[in-house]
Amino acid sequence: MLAGGVAAADEPTPPPPAPEPVPAGDPPPAAPLETAPAASLPPPSVAPPPTVVEQPRARTETEKEMLASYEPTSVAIGGYLQPQFRTRQDSPAQFDEDGFKFARARVIVQAATRAGNLELSAFFETELQPQFELEDAYGSIARTFPQKRGLPGRIVLDGGQMRVPISRQNMVSDSRLSFVDKAQIASIAPQRDLGARLTIAPPKVPARVIAGVFNGEGKNQVENINQSYLLTARVELSPWGRDAQLAESAFVGKLLTLGLSYGHNKLSGQASSVEKRQHFGVDLAAAWNGVSAAFEYLQVDHDYNGPGDPSMLPPAYTANGFAAQLAYLLPVKLPPLKQARIELAARVEEIDRNDFFPISQLGDPNQSVRIYTGVLSYYLRMHNLKAQLAFNHIEEIEDRTVVGEKADYKNDQLLLQITYRVE
16 A cells, blocks of 8 residues: 555656647637726827928029128127317417317218128218217228239229318328327318219229219208219329228338329309319328328319409419328337337428418418427327327417408417227
8 A cells, every 4th residue: 555655656747738729820819908988088189181381482593693692781880989178378369268078979880791792881970069960971882803913903982971082181080190180281171072982993003093073062961052063083102001091100001102182163152153163182191110101282272253244253262281290109018908009299280271361360260370289199009099198389370460460379289189989
């Protein structure tokens, strides 16, 4: 019994029966799925209709060329301030008050862009005190012809209100002078006027020509009253510095320019007459190694004609003057800025506004004078930030009135001016 029981215990346990084979082609039975209640199922979503994207029209070749040549317009807002203090010798003449004033408070707006190989720009300058006044407002179209060697060619057409290209003193900005004020000959030259100006600088030629046609009525006159025109022509020969910025002092580098100017204008005169004005000017400007110099002579002939008795016409007369100046930038650079410089300058000038009529009283606006000026300038950022101290000694060339009274007087003055320009 025992042996049979042990033998039975040692026998292996038979394996479980194999599953029945599934016939080929029948899928295995799927596990049963639990079905959620109908209330918990989300509502079926409806797909939106497909969006139809309209393809842009293909650009023409002309449109492609225009887009390729277009550049965004850049606009720069700046200007300059020139507060001034003056003390002058007291005399019987008017306008000798001492004190502070704003010589100029200007706002300047410049815009520039390109259209292919053309440079397009606009320039605006306005005076804010003692009242708002438009100075410059003109647009320009320019084309530059680059050269591998020598000076590039350039042509510029300006249209609007701008400086008349007669007299270098008149053309230089009031903020870029070696002196506190311009020489008096600038006051007998045509100022700003409404018209067109063409500047041509031939390639590789150290010269340029400036021609202009203007209404001849003066600044801020919106139409040509007498239907005559102020015609101007200016030629500049520049062995050095033809394209340098128009400014005084030796900041422009090496410079030598000889300028010749001519202008012709007709205006409505007295007694139904017509006044003919002719302007003749010559100027020379030079700068080298810290030294700068300039000389200018300007003459304006006034003549009258018209119907009726010639003896009733105003008499002809001439206005003329000259200015000669010399300046030196000391080589020493001063704090607080590394580029701060000191300049010493001197100028002598004469002005005769009417060589026919004698003056009627002391201090007459047409009184001929000779002026000696000395200036000490402290440049912190060249002409953009500077302080200038000037002394004027004034001598009356016409020292007698029409009735023989004494007309010379003490009117020397001291001027302190600060210029701050933002571009």
